Amino acid sequence: QVQLVESGGGLVQAGGSLRLSxxxxxxxxxxxxxxxxxxxxxxxxxxxxxxxxxxxxxxxDSVKGRFTISRDNAKNTVYLQMNSLKPEDxxxxxxxxxxxxDYWGKGTLVTVxx
Numbered sequence: 001q002v003q004l005v006e007s008g009g010g011l012v013q014a015g016g017s018l019r020l021s022x023x024x025x026x027x028x029x030x031x032x033x034x035x036x037x038x039x040x041x042x043x044x045x046x047x048x049x050x051x052x053x054x055x056x057x058x059x060x061d062s063v064k065g066r067f068t069i070s071r072d073n074a075k076n077t078v079y080l081q082m083n084s085l086k087p088e089d090x091x092x093x094x095x096x097x098x099x100x101x102d103y104w105g106k107g108t109l110v111t112v113x114x
Contacts, residue, residue, distance in 0.1 A: 022095030
């Protein structure tokens with residue numbers, strides 16, 4: 001059974017940094033394209049970043065140059081390093097396969113204050 005457990009969110013001031021983690025259970029993260037998504041209040045869920053099994057990464061234009069997706073194969077965990085955070089980055093962040101599965105974890109809330 002697949003489980004995705006996101007963690008690492010919190011309240012941070014604009015310009016600050018956070019590192020999100022996604023513990024993956026039931027699938028091998030390194031054998032799949034894994035991604036981070038986010039959903040801001042009142043908005044639809046959107047793609048943030050993805051990492052292919054061969055390690056290639058792709059980012060949404062809104063986070064390019066500020067966010068970095070990575071993976072620890074031994075821990076079967078996917079990370080999202082977020083730097084230079086902006087208030088518009090405030091959202092619940094989720095990890096999932098790319099494209100996303102029907103199953104979604106609970107996500108982790110990131111709040112960026114101005």
